[in-house]
Amino acid sequence: MFNFAFNSLHEAIYMNGHGLYVWSVVILVFVSLLGFFIGYTIKIKKIKDKLNEPN
């Protein structure tokens, strides 16, 4: 059940020609999640700084 499905790292990246599709989706999901997490963190920080300003 936990056997590595490929014989080499190169095979795992290439995936019999399907690697391009699989890994591009992985990158899409990773970038979207990371972007949203960073985006909201920055937004929250900015508004907090603004609220902290003495007025």
Add this chain to the structure above:
Amino acid sequence: MNPIRKRRVYSILFVLLFSVSGISLILYSLNSNLDYFFTPTELKDRNIPSEKRIKVGGMVLNGSVERASSTISFTITDYENSVKVVYEGIVPDLFKEDSGVVVLGILRNKTIYAEEVLAKHDENYMPPNIEMNNDN
């Protein structure tokens, strides 16, 4: 519950009922137009005029695939009726006998001259070797 809130609940239910019945009527009247493809049986029952571009889907009949240079011909079946397809071009990797297929093409003399052949796979996923898998 106080009367104002009660009225809000009713208005939400009313809006829901309204939109559900509206959409249901639309979908009901569009019903078969929302189908992505015809099955060979529907094709036979509907009397599709010749020279019309249509999509037909079903299974590739076992033993029906014939390849000649760049042309491929096969039979789509729903196990009740079937229709012959002729196609010039490259079929998807998943195109196989006894597996799903959808073609877009023109119906002429009970044969579909396809412009596009797509593979349709089902919802079953499993490893290639089931015995090996059962040992785990």
Add this chain to the structure above:
Amino acid sequence: MIKKFIHQFASPKTYLYQVDRFYSYIFLISLITYTISITWGLLYTPEDFVQGNSYRIIYLHVPASFLSQSLYIAMAISSVTYLIWRVKLAAYLVIAIAPIGAMTTFIALISGSIWGIPTWGTWWQWDARITSTLILFIMYLGLISLHNSFSNHEKADKLLSWLVIVGAINIPIIKKSVDWWSTLHQSASITLTDKPSIDPVMLYPLIGSITGFFGLVICLVLLSSKYQIFIREKNKSWVKDYV
């Protein structure tokens, strides 16, 4: 009683303090679950007997599709809560969820398109499942831009909530599209009623990736709602104390 309960626990202030208390735990557990499940699915499961290695996209596509619909249901529940009890937090949640819903729907559409190339032999077809998911994406974008176009927040909240409720009809349509009409998209592999039509060795990492992605998206909703609270309640004295 219900009113008292809601108003006490759904006050933005209480909510914010609870979010801060639990956020890092939820985030860590989800991140670990998601990373392990994705690695397991992508590298440690056997390939599929029909689709080969391209089937591995399932570990990214299905969680995103599942969340795109779940988030809309969450928005609809919040909308109903807001319209009946006028709970402000519920209105903030509606607009906080929308961009994240749009993001997950976008991932579902793009990953589905990419998956379609090696399997179906096409990246886009106007079948009922794909089209209704595209409608969901457009609905999310429409709701966001509508809310942005209002200067009066409360009017925007009310209109948005009504529209979310009307649009909720699309969710059962997406779900049932593969059963009601002939589609290129296959029917569901995991259902509540039947045995899954996906082998256990592939099913476990799939369930893990759905759970992990769910948790990460919850974290995004928490962040996004926190931001909304700051925007909307910036003049309240408790917010000044908080920051």
